[in-house]
Amino acid sequence: MHKTNERCIFCKIINKSIPNAxxxxxxxxxxxxxxxxxxxxxxxxxxxxxxxxxxxxxxxLVGEIHSLVPQIAKAVITTIGGNGFNVSQNNGKSANQxxxxxxxxxxxxxxxxxxxxxxxxxxxxxxEDLKNLAERxxxxxxxxx
Amino acid sequence: MHKTNERCIFCKIINKSIPNAxxxxxxxxxxxxxxxxxxxxxxxxxxxxxxxxxxxxxxxLVGEIHSLVPQIAKAVITTIGGNGFNVSQNNGKSANQxxxxxxxxxxxxxxxxxxxxxxxxxxxxxxEDLKNLAERxxxxxxxxx
Numbered sequence: 001m002h003k004t005n006e007r008c009i010f011c012k013i014i015n016k017s018i019p020n021a022x023x024x025x026x027x028x029x030x031x032x033x034x035x036x037x038x039x040x041x042x043x044x045x046x047x048x049x050x051x052x053x054x055x056x057x058x059x060x061l062v063g064e065i066h067s068l069v070p071q072i073a074k075a076v077i078t079t080i081g082g083n084g085f086n087v088s089q090n091n092g093k094s095a096n097q098x099x100x101x102x103x104x105x106x107x108x109x110x111x112x113x114x115x116x117x118x119x120x121x122x123x124x125x126x127x128e129d130l131k132n133l134a135e136r137x138x139x140x141x142x143x144x145x
Numbered sequence: 146m147h148k149t150n151e152r153c154i155f156c157k158i159i160n161k162s163i164p165n166a167x168x169x170x171x172x173x174x175x176x177x178x179x180x181x182x183x184x185x186x187x188x189x190x191x192x193x194x195x196x197x198x199x200x201x202x203x204x205x206l207v208g209e210i211h212s213l214v215p216q217i218a219k220a221v222i223t224t225i226g227g228n229g230f231n232v233s234q235n236n237g238k239s240a241n242q243x244x245x246x247x248x249x250x251x252x253x254x255x256x257x258x259x260x261x262x263x264x265x266x267x268x269x270x271x272x273e274d275l276k277n278l279a280e281r282x283x284x285x286x287x288x289x290x
Contacts, residue, residue, distance in 0.1 A: 054215045054232070059290050066211035070199045073236070084237020087199070091218070092229020094254035109239035145204050 003049040010101035014048050021130035023137050024072060024144070029065060031072050033130040034105070036122035041080040041108040041133065045069060052100045053091040065104060068144065073106045075140040079133070082108035148194040155246035159193050166275035168282045169217060169289070174210060176217050178275040179250070181267040186225040186253040186278065190214060197245045198236035210249060213289065218251045220285040224278070227253035 004011045012018045014030055023043060024031040034042040045068055051057040066087075073085050088105040090097035149156045157163045159175055168188060169176040179187040190213055196202040211232075218230050233250040235242035 053229075055219055057215070059212050059215060062215055063208035063212035067204050067208035070202070070204060070207055074200055082239070084198075084235070084240035084242065086240045087234040087236070089232040090229070091232070092254065094227070094256045094258065095229035095231045095252075096254075097229065107240075109237065109241075111239045113239065 003051075005050040005101070008050055008099070008101050010046055010099055010103065011050055014046070019127060021127065021134035023075075023134045024068075024141055026144070028061070029068055031068070033125070033134055035125055035127070035130070037125050038122050039107050039109065039113075041076045041082065041106075041137075043072060043076050043106040043137075045072060045104040045106065047102055051102045053097070054089065054102055055091065057102055065102075069104055069106060071141065071144055075137050075142075076106060076108055078140045079137045080108055083111045084109045148196075150195040150246070153195055153244070153246050155191055155244055155248065156195055159191070164272060166272065166279035168220075168279045169213075169286055171289070173206070174213055176213070178270070178279055180270055180272070180275070182270050183267050184252050184254065184258075186221045186227065186251075186282075188217060188221050188251040188282075190217060190249040190251065192247055196247045198242070199234065199247055200236065202247055210247075214249055214251060216286065216289055220282050220287075221251060221253055223285045224282045225253055228256045229254045 002014065013020050021033040023033065028048055029045060030048060031043060031045050034044050045065055047061060047065055054062050069087055077085060086107040086109065088107065147159065158165050166178040168178065173193055174190060175193060176188060176190045179189050190210055192206060192210055199207050214232055222230060231252040231254065233252065
């Protein structure tokens with residue numbers, strides 16, 4: 001049983017009471033495509049236990065979630081043909097954290113873009129499109145270490 | 146001996162051939178204050194071995210550098226009285242990575258700010274001011290796990 005906050009939307013995604021485009025899952029972490037992406041392939045990595053921010057999280061779990069990030073990012077970039085990516089994790093309202101459940105953003109970037117590294121207005125993605133993309137990314141994930 | 150790129154400015158900081166405001170150092174990592182901060186207390190955590198991006202880095206080392214991040218962030222926030230912080234790590238020119246040596250940004254944020262989470266134009270900090278701040282942050286770092 002995971003540490004859950006019943007008002008948390010990410011805890012509901014973990015419990016599968018909200019549908020999502022899941023890329024990877026194990027006993028500690030869930031990886032899914034952001035419904036409000038800032039770029040194509042925008043992926044979130046979250047711990048299954050609820051922690052508001054990384055200061056509340058066990059240090060070794062912060063290390064573990066970030067060990068997963070390059071492995072997922074590589075699969076995302078391979079799938080969509082991106083040229084780079086931002087890894088971003090916000091703590092607190094002042095840092096623009098919107099959902100108070102730790103999440104690591106993987107935002108693919110493309111050399112043709114003009115908004116390098118900026119965080120533009122989000123759009124709403126179609127869930128079926130995201131599910132199709134998630135299936136393609138899954139095929140590019142090797143054995144997770 | 147560390148894996149070094151002789152044209153890399155961060156490798157020169159590691160070798161101490163460029164002065165900097167060092168917050169923490171061990172055999173694998175160096176933590177120092179950004180000379181071009183986007184906010185007060187902007188801190189960088191880097192591996193001493195040179196890797197262009199996290200896809201080139203051993204996975205366990207990516208985990209280790211991020212285990213350090215909350216411990217450093219807590220000391221920074223305690224020292225300067227911040228309300229939150231962004232953890233941000235850019236990979237590739239398309240992702241606005243300026244120095245091609247892996248670095249994790251810790252950017253303190255304040256509720257009074259209006260630019261929540263945005264990345265404004267950087268300023269140039271005075272090195273003596275940074276060294277004084279680094280000494281104060283050091284005093285708030287406990288035993289690193």
